[in-house]
Amino acid sequence: MADKLVADKHLRYILNLMAEKKKESFESVVMDHLRMNGAYWGLTTLALLDKLGSVSEDEVVSWVMTCQHESGGFAGNTGHDPHVLYTLSAVQILALFDKLNILDVEKVSNYIAGLQNEDGSFSGDIWGEVDTRFSYIAICCLSILKCLDKINVKKAVDYIVSCKNLDGGFGCSPGAESHAGQIFCCVGALAITGNLHRVDKDLLGWWLCERQDYESGGLNGRPEKLPDVCYSWWVLSSLIMIDRVHWIEKAKLVKFILDSQDMDNGGISDRPSYTVDIFHTYFGVAGLSLLEYPGVKTIDPAYALPVHVINRILFTK
Amino acid sequence: MEEVEEEVKRIVEQVKELHDSSTSFVSSSSQEELSLRNRASVVDSSIRRLHSTLASDKHLDPKLFEKLEEDLQRAKCMLADGDTSSFLPSKPQGIDSEEGCFTVLKLFEHVLESDPLIDEVGFIHPSQFNLLDEEAGSSSVYQNELQPNNETSRKFWNQDHKLGISTDILVQLCKDAKHVFLLAFEEYKRHGNACNESQIENFSCSPGTPEIEVMRHSQAVLLLSSDFGTAWNARKLILSKKDQLSAFTEELRLSGLILSNSPKSESTWSHRRWIIKMISQRFSTPQVIITKESELVESIGERSKMNYRAWYHRCWLVSYMAIEQVIQELNKSKRWAGLHVADSSCFHYRRRLMLKILESLYVKGGNAYDKSEARKIWKEELDWNKELVERYVGREALWLHRRFLSLNWIIYFACNDSDVSPEPGESIIMNEEIAIFIDNEIHLLESSMTVLDTKFEDFQAQALHAGVYMLWLTKKMPELWRMVEEKLGTEKVKCVLSTIAQERPSLLHHLVNV
Numbered sequence: 001m002a003d004k005l006v007a008d009k010h011l012r013y014i015l016n017l018m019a020e021k022k023k024e025s026f027e028s029v030v031m032d033h034l035r036m037n038g039a040y041w042g043l044t045t046l047a048l049l050d051k052l053g054s055v056s057e058d059e060v061v062s063w064v065m066t067c068q069h070e071s072g073g074f075a076g077n078t079g080h081d082p083h084v085l086y087t088l089s090a091v092q093i094l095a096l097f098d099k100l101n102i103l104d105v106e107k108v109s110n111y112i113a114g115l116q117n118e119d120g121s122f123s124g125d126i127w128g129e130v131d132t133r134f135s136y137i138a139i140c141c142l143s144i145l146k147c148l149d150k151i152n153v154k155k156a157v158d159y160i161v162s163c164k165n166l167d168g169g170f171g172c173s174p175g176a177e178s179h180a181g182q183i184f185c186c187v188g189a190l191a192i193t194g195n196l197h198r199v200d201k202d203l204l205g206w207w208l209c210e211r212q213d214y215e216s217g218g219l220n221g222r223p224e225k226l227p228d229v230c231y232s233w234w235v236l237s238s239l240i241m242i243d244r245v246h247w248i249e250k251a252k253l254v255k256f257i258l259d260s261q262d263m264d265n266g267g268i269s270d271r272p273s274y275t276v277d278i279f280h281t282y283f284g285v286a287g288l289s290l291l292e293y294p295g296v297k298t299i300d301p302a303y304a305l306p307v308h309v310i311n312r313i314l315f316t317k
Numbered sequence: 318m319e320e321v322e323e324e325v326k327r328i329v330e331q332v333k334e335l336h337d338s339s340t341s342f343v344s345s346s347s348q349e350e351l352s353l354r355n356r357a358s359v360v361d362s363s364i365r366r367l368h369s370t371l372a373s374d375k376h377l378d379p380k381l382f383e384k385l386e387e388d389l390q391r392a393k394c395m396l397a398d399g400d401t402s403s404f405l406p407s408k409p410q411g412i413d414s415e416e417g418c419f420t421v422l423k424l425f426e427h428v429l430e431s432d433p434l435i436d437e438v439g440f441i442h443p444s445q446f447n448l449l450d451e452e453a454g455s456s457s458v459y460q461n462e463l464q465p466n467n468e469t470s471r472k473f474w475n476q477d478h479k480l481g482i483s484t485d486i487l488v489q490l491c492k493d494a495k496h497v498f499l500l501a502f503e504e505y506k507r508h509g510n511a512c513n514e515s516q517i518e519n520f521s522c523s524p525g526t527p528e529i530e531v532m533r534h535s536q537a538v539l540l541l542s543s544d545f546g547t548a549w550n551a552r553k554l555i556l557s558k559k560d561q562l563s564a565f566t567e568e569l570r571l572s573g574l575i576l577s578n579s580p581k582s583e584s585t586w587s588h589r590r591w592i593i594k595m596i597s598q599r600f601s602t603p604q605v606i607i608t609k610e611s612e613l614v615e616s617i618g619e620r621s622k623m624n625y626r627a628w629y630h631r632c633w634l635v636s637y638m639a640i641e642q643v644i645q646e647l648n649k650s651k652r653w654a655g656l657h658v659a660d661s662s663c664f665h666y667r668r669r670l671m672l673k674i675l676e677s678l679y680v681k682g683g684n685a686y687d688k689s690e691a692r693k694i695w696k697e698e699l700d701w702n703k704e705l706v707e708r709y710v711g712r713e714a715l716w717l718h719r720r721f722l723s724l725n726w727i728i729y730f731a732c733n734d735s736d737v738s739p740e741p742g743e744s745i746i747m748n749e750e751i752a753i754f755i756d757n758e759i760h761l762l763e764s765s766m767t768v769l770d771t772k773f774e775d776f777q778a779q780a781l782h783a784g785v786y787m788l789w790l791t792k793k794m795p796e797l798w799r800m801v802e803e804k805l806g807t808e809k810v811k812c813v814l815s816t817i818a819q820e821r822p823s824l825l826h827h828l829v830n831v
Contacts, residue, residue, distance in 0.1 A: 214819075
């Protein structure tokens with residue numbers, strides 16, 4: 001039973017991961033295609049704990065740039081193919097370090113805008129897979145780069161709304177099962193484009209608050225599933241964006257997240273007593289930020305970046 | 318005087334002799350050197366030829382292959398190190414001259430090519446090899462002949478078209494496979510599928526064209542790391558230039574094999590959708606492929622419960638189905654659903670099918686689906702759901718399914734007789750048919766509130782789900798709550814409210830608006 005956030009342990013856990021050059025475990029070898037996402041999770045957590053200065057900015061930024069493809073998009077690692085998933089993480093990382101100015105904004109934004117389809121949806125890359133996650137990525141990324149006007153926003157929004165289900169939730173495409181992760185993406189995209197009025201907030205709030213497990217206080221991602229720390233982010237940020245966060249029991253959720261920490265070695269896992277990983281460490285800390293846990297900086301629920309970073313972007317130029 | 322002359326004569330002779338000796342030495346040693354160079358060159362190309370021969374011999378026993386590969390590799394290393402290296406021809410940089418011995422990778426790829434019918438792959442701890450041997454009832458004939466049954470040397474297990482990969486070698490194998498794949502892909506992107514000169518001499522593109530190398534290495538790496546998108550993309554790039562259906566169906570086989578070990582791999586499911594799109598664009602949309610995809614998801618769903626990626630894929634298929642196939646799917650998948658009542662994704666799939674039926678009611682041009690048929694299907698689903706709800710007490714998935722069924726029944730079948738699709742958000746006007754329906758639902762709520770044994774969580778869950786279900790319907794039809802109060806009476810209503818208040822207090826505020 002934990003009663004506090006062991007921030008120092010998490011800091012050490014993350015720094016060790018980032019310094020790990022040899023990559024001997026099967027998990028790290030198998031995950032190296034999404035290193036860009038991993039870097040975003042690790043660095044944003046550091047930023048939320050006010051420890052971003054512990055890493056070498058130059059090293060990180062120059063590595064990020066080696067992942068840029070000639071098309072303008074970014075890959076998950078050097079020499080791999082580009083995809084919007086990694087492009088957003090790359091832009092977010094540069095935003096954390098206030099280094100967006102090194103980007104050829106025209107190039108990156110053209111890559112993303114070029115992936116919008118006739119019906120307003122977005123493909124993840126040139127191979128055409130459509131998913132509302134990619135709609136969120138496009139809108140979030142272009143908003144940070146201040147060129148949302150490069151896409152057809154109205155059509156993008158209409159497509160997202162067409163993915164709304166009877167239960168008030170959203171799936172990856174029209175008719176797909178409601179899923180907390182997809183809901184975060186759709187609500188986030190609608191929030192950024194000023195279209196939250198298209199959401200039935202009571203109905204969606206209902207679906208979201210039903211994610212909380214009465215006993216453990218944790219949140220799941222959809223019905224009949226076990227609670228998982230990462231949904232502390234997706235469900236919570238969605239609730240905050242639609243003004244219904246008071247519909248869940250916050251104290252219980254805080255306890256669930258704290259209990260999922262590895263108190264000795266740092267890191268957070270998907271639920272108490274399981275193995276930690278960087279993904280859940282980030283979502284746990286981000287969730288605590290949304291729950292206004294002391295010692296954690298405020299995170300923006302739509303952009304998934306610290307508020308001071310977003311303010312810096314929105315109020316310059 | 319004569320002494321000096323003699324001495325000079327002698328020196329001149331000596332120099333001549335020395336010159337002759339030197340020349341003859343140089344000549345013979347350069348011949349020797351030439352001979353050594355020739356021998357080195359012949360041996361070097363023989364080794365490469367033998368590598369190729371080994372790689373292309375699909376009938377060679379894997380253990381013999383491994384031994385021969387190792388022998389060849391040792392020979393190659395001896396050639397490359399020490400004194401012989403000075404006589405080797407210089408080679409351009411390429412995969413063969415990489416310092417790593419990719420023996421295990423080559424063995425892996427050889428095993429894959431020698432058994433094209435492999436339908437299941439898994440990662441197993443080396444200690445399990447013997448157990449698998451016992452279960453399969455035999456061990457390889459060659460084992461005792463070539464090497465002792467030494468656990469440390471067993472890397473792959475292949476019997477009955479199943480392939481096990483030892484977890485001991487996974488990390489290095491995965492790294493090697495990625496490395497080799499990326500080099501091959503670079504080569505392919507730079508030079509296209511041009512055959513190397515040596516292959517042109519052979520008249521055919523033997524194993525080793527850039528395209529074949531990319532396909533071979535990407536297959537290996539994807540079996541180990543199925544979400545490595547770049548490898549799937551390489552295959553898409555090559556496949557998009559093919560015009561035989563068989564190339565695409567073969568790709569379905571490979572991705573199916575990968576799903577046997579990684580059923581949640583998003584990239585693999587995405588790749589399958591790309592293949593089906595290509596097939597339907599270039600050839601046609603054979604209904605049998607769609608049917609098989611649907612069956613594949615069901616079989617994967619058996620081992621991987623509520624697998625979002627798998628069930629999403631099944632929902633995606635619905636857009637390729639004609640209404641007759643939709644109805645067939647609804648019927649065929651009913652049995653499985655009844656055996657997996659906690660699998661909410663499975664019930665969502667049924668909702669997806671039923672939504673398609675609703676859509677088809679309003680298709681223009683005389684092709685609209687018969688409404689009375691649809692109504693029958695809907696009523697059947699409602700009755701079946703009621704049976705399940707009563708039999709499997711406290712199952713959230715079933716009650717959620719009922720929310721969808723009831724609301725749509727009210728909107729589409731109990732009050733809408735027009736040919737025009739109801740508007741979303743249109744308010745529902747009470748009529749007799751709806752009232753009868755609601756009456757039955759209240760009755761169901763009442764029986765669900767009877768908590769037979771307070772010790773069992775399931776009965777409490779049943780009461781909660783039933784109460785929340787009714788509350789949810791009330792959101793769409795505010796007057797519904799008044800009917801509930803009238804029929805159940807104050808005491809029972811209080812009971813319903815307190816059950817909800819225990820776990821979902823925030824939902825009760827909805828009643829304030831009623």
